[in-house]
Amino acid sequence: MEAVVQEQAMEMVARRRSWRVSLEAFSFMSPAMVLVTLFFFIPVVLLLWISLTNLSSNTFGNPLCVGGMRDFCESLGIRVGRVEFVGVSNYRRLFADRFFPKILGNTLFYVFTTLIFFNVGLALILALLTTHIERRTGFLFRAIWLLPRITPSVIYIMMWKRISADAPYGILNQFLVPLGFEPKAWLKEAPWLFVIITNGFVGASFGMLIFSSAIESIPRDYIMAAKVDGASTLQIIRTIIIPLIKWPLLFVTTYQTLSLLASFEYILLLTNGGPGLYRTEVWSLTAYHRALQTYFGNNQWGYGAAWGFVLVVIGIIFSLIYLRVFRFDELVQEPKIDAL
Amino acid sequence: MRVELRNLSKRWGNVVGVDNISLEVKDGEFVAFLGPSGCGKTTTLLMIAGIYKPTSGEILFDGRVVNHVPPKDRNIGMVFQSYALYPHMTVFDNIAYPLKLQKLPKEEIRERVQRVADMMGIGHLLDRKPGQLSGGQQQRVALGRALVKNPKLLLFDEPLSNLDARLRLTMRGEIKRRQMELGITSIYVTHDQVEAMTMADRIAVIKDGKLQAYDTPEELYERPRTLFIASFIGNPPMNLIRGVEVVRENGTYWTQCPAFRVPVPPERGEKVAGQGEIIMGIRPEDITLAAEEDGQGVVGEVYVVEPLGRDDLISVQLLGDVYVHFLADPHLKLRPGMKITMHFDTSKVQFFDPESERSLLWG
Ligand SMILES: Nc1ncnc2c1ncn2[C@@H]1O[C@H](COP(=O)(O)OP(=O)(O)OP(=O)(O)O)[C@@H](O)[C@H]1O
Numbered sequence: 208m209e210a211v212v213q214e215q216a217m218e219m220v221a222r223r224r225s226w227r228v229s230l231e232a233f234s235f236m237s238p239a240m241v242l243v244t245l246f247f248f249i250p251v252v253l254l255l256w257i258s259l260t261n262l263s264s265n266t267f268g269n270p271l272c273v274g275g276m277r278d279f280c281e282s283l284g285i286r287v288g289r290v291e292f293v294g295v296s297n298y299r300r301l302f303a304d305r306f307f308p309k310i311l312g313n314t315l316f317y318v319f320t321t322l323i324f325f326n327v328g329l330a331l332i333l334a335l336l337t338t339h340i341e342r343r344t345g346f347l348f349r350a351i352w353l354l355p356r357i358t359p360s361v362i363y364i365m366m367w368k369r370i371s372a373d374a375p376y377g378i379l380n381q382f383l384v385p386l387g388f389e390p391k392a393w394l395k396e397a398p399w400l401f402v403i404i405t406n407g408f409v410g411a412s413f414g415m416l417i418f419s420s421a422i423e424s425i426p427r428d429y430i431m432a433a434k435v436d437g438a439s440t441l442q443i444i445r446t447i448i449i450p451l452i453k454w455p456l457l458f459v460t461t462y463q464t465l466s467l468l469a470s471f472e473y474i475l476l477l478t479n480g481g482p483g484l485y486r487t488e489v490w491s492l493t494a495y496h497r498a499l500q501t502y503f504g505n506n507q508w509g510y511g512a513a514w515g516f517v518l519v520v521i522g523i524i525f526s527l528i529y530l531r532v533f534r535f536d537e538l539v540q541e542p543k544i545d546a547l
Numbered sequence: 548m549r550v551e552l553r554n555l556s557k558r559w560g561n562v563v564g565v566d567n568i569s570l571e572v573k574d575g576e577f578v579a580f581l582g583p584s585g586c587g588k589t590t591t592l593l594m595i596a597g598i599y600k601p602t603s604g605e606i607l608f609d610g611r612v613v614n615h616v617p618p619k620d621r622n623i624g625m626v627f628q629s630y631a632l633y634p635h636m637t638v639f640d641n642i643a644y645p646l647k648l649q650k651l652p653k654e655e656i657r658e659r660v661q662r663v664a665d666m667m668g669i670g671h672l673l674d675r676k677p678g679q680l681s682g683g684q685q686q687r688v689a690l691g692r693a694l695v696k697n698p699k700l701l702l703f704d705e706p707l708s709n710l711d712a713r714l715r716l717t718m719r720g721e722i723k724r725r726q727m728e729l730g731i732t733s734i735y736v737t738h739d740q741v742e743a744m745t746m747a748d749r750i751a752v753i754k755d756g757k758l759q760a761y762d763t764p765e766e767l768y769e770r771p772r773t774l775f776i777a778s779f780i781g782n783p784p785m786n787l788i789r790g791v792e793v794v795r796e797n798g799t800y801w802t803q804c805p806a807f808r809v810p811v812p813p814e815r816g817e818k819v820a821g822q823g824e825i826i827m828g829i830r831p832e833d834i835t836l837a838a839e840e841d842g843q844g845v846v847g848e849v850y851v852v853e854p855l856g857r858d859d860l861i862s863v864q865l866l867g868d869v870y871v872h873f874l875a876d877p878h879l880k881l882r883p884g885m886k887i888t889m890h891f892d893t894s895k896v897q898f899f900d901p902e903s904e905r906s907l908l909w910g
């Protein structure tokens with residue numbers, strides 16, 4: 208009863224001051240809003256616009272000068288080329304692409320395998336291990352694990368190319384052949400394995416840091432109490448630690464899904480989508496290939512933009528699903544201070 | 548269960564937490580570990596629970612060395628100062644947790660949790676999360692969780708220090724009653740000597756990781772073996788007066804210093820007569836306002852009056868900058884600056900060596 212009355216009272220106060228409050232709120236949010244507008248909304252709108260044109264090396268011109276704008280642009284001396292508004296035909300082409308199912312499947316396989324086994328799974332295991340050993344050793348181990356992340360991508364991938372190279376160069380072969388194994392061109396034999404490992408080793412360090420700080424902030428009394436209550440180490444992890452780091456777990460899952468969806472540079476450098484046709488081609492790499500790197504020297508920016516835009520939509524859909532399923536709104540508690 | 552500590556020590560590098568403690572807790576006994584903050588009480592308790600490994604020494608349960616038995620196999624119930632209730636579980640799940648780990652049937656778990664919860668008076672709170680409970684309720688849940696698995700040994704780490712004074716009194720009685728009813732051997736860590744005195748069968752006084760004394764509350768109160776015990780046990784604390792001499796004149800023993808000269812009973816006097824300047828201890832309750840001047844009174848000036856409700860705690864300045872405390876009836880309306888004469892009842896007076904700080908009567 209009391210709570211309801213109090214809530215109503217607070218609502219009234221809030222409404223009376225809502226105009227002022229929302230102005231204040233907007234002024235606090237404005238820096239973030241400027242950034243999001245500049246670096247997300249405007250690029251996405253441009254992307255959508257380009258994806259509705261036939262902009263390519265052949266038709267090159269200013270994509271804003273289509274339809275009724277052509278003559279006006281020409282009179283200003285802007286290069287108009289043969290760019291034209293083509294409606295949704297790029298999208299029709301995309302969904303009719305022979306390799307569309309293959310690329311979609313690759314993307315989902317790549318994102319979720321890397322996510323489950325490395326970016327969340329391995330990260331959690333590393334965090335648990337490094338918080339259960341001596342503090343300084345754990346810290347050192349985590350610092351070493353961060354090295355690949357600060358290594359330039361090209362160097363990091365060159366290392367892996369050497370490791371997985373064909374005999375007589377491959378480091379892996381040099382270890383395996385003396386043990387009686389056949390030398391193999393490992394990268395061609397198991398391209399996915401290396402794509403996932405190279406991404407996963409780097410990706411795991413993010414979750415590792417977040418999880419280990421979350422684990423270290425769990426009061427020691429809970430762990431001690433659980434031990435006295437009769438729990439084994441595994442039971443403590445399952446019944447105490449994991450539930451208490453639920454939010455970091457969900458956050459890392461969401462964040463890493465999105466960053467894996469958009470990531471392609473290691474794959475580009477390692478396999479470039481191969482070997483063969485589209486063996487490890489993922490969505491963002493396709494967008495890159497269509498727009499910026501084709502066999503025939505014809506960069507189809509309009510078509511590539513369509514792939515890019517669909518990826519943005521997929522990312523938004525995943526975010527919405529995660530928001531609903533994980534109930535992130537519960538994470539943000541009502542502030543305990545009254546409106547000013 | 549009988550618990551025995553043999554030369555138990557815990558060190559971290561050169562930090563000494565616990566230093567060579569040996570003691571025995573009898574089956575069904577309620578023992579308090581009493582000592583100032585940082586003296587190693589929690590460390591000792593956590594070693595008994597199996598969470599810390601002793602650096603040296605042995606822990607025995609019923610005569611069996613348990614140093615290498617993991618906590619889950621020790622059958623101990625423990626109540627933490629912070630309560631350590633699992634925040635993501637309901638009260639029911641918190642209390643049921645030890646039973647679930649034992650994989651007992653669901654029906655039995657439900658029954659036992661309900662029984663313990665009803666006993667603790669929290670049967671109606673089972674669906675709540677710990678964050679929705681008051682401190683006292685959380686305390687009861689923690690106690691329930693410790694009791695539900697019928698432990699052989701109960702460990703308490705300052706369980707009442709987060710409660711208000713009134714609730715502390717209630718819970719003190721409640722814990723003591725449960726322990727007596729159930730007859731579970733208990734070790735109770737506290738830095739509050741009133742708690743230790745009122746609840747424990749025996750008290751282990753610890754200072755700087757060392758066991759100072761291990762005895763019944765009466766013994767510690769009546770026959771303190773060191774200056775530290777004398778000053779730590781009792782509330783308000785014992786008055787300690789330095790530079791006192793005991794002399795024998797005409798068959799009577801006198802204790803004297805510049806501030807006063809009062810007779811001492813011969814049993815006590817003969818043990819300390821002629822030892823030069825020593826420390827005299829007299830409890831506030833053994834000092835009273837003298838009815839009339841009989842030549843044996845101690846004269847002083849009231850310095851501070853602290854009303855405690857039933858009594859006033861009076862601080863008196865004697866000659867030579869000596870201060871003593873005693874309790875007086877508020878109706879007497881003593882005020883700072885008043886000159887008063889006190890009577891020292893020396894039948895329970897204590898004497899200590901100023902060098903070794905050991906008792907000269909019981910040392
Ligand atoms: N993990 C640790 N590493 C190093 N020193 C420690 C550790 N735990 C405790 N100590 C030290 O050991 C001593 C005893 O600590 P302990 O926690 O047993 O004290 P306590 O008697 O329980 O005090 P309190 O009444 O304040 O709880 C302290 O000096 C403390 O600093």
Ligand SMILES: [Mg+2]
Binds near residue numbers: 704
């Ligand atoms: Mg402690």
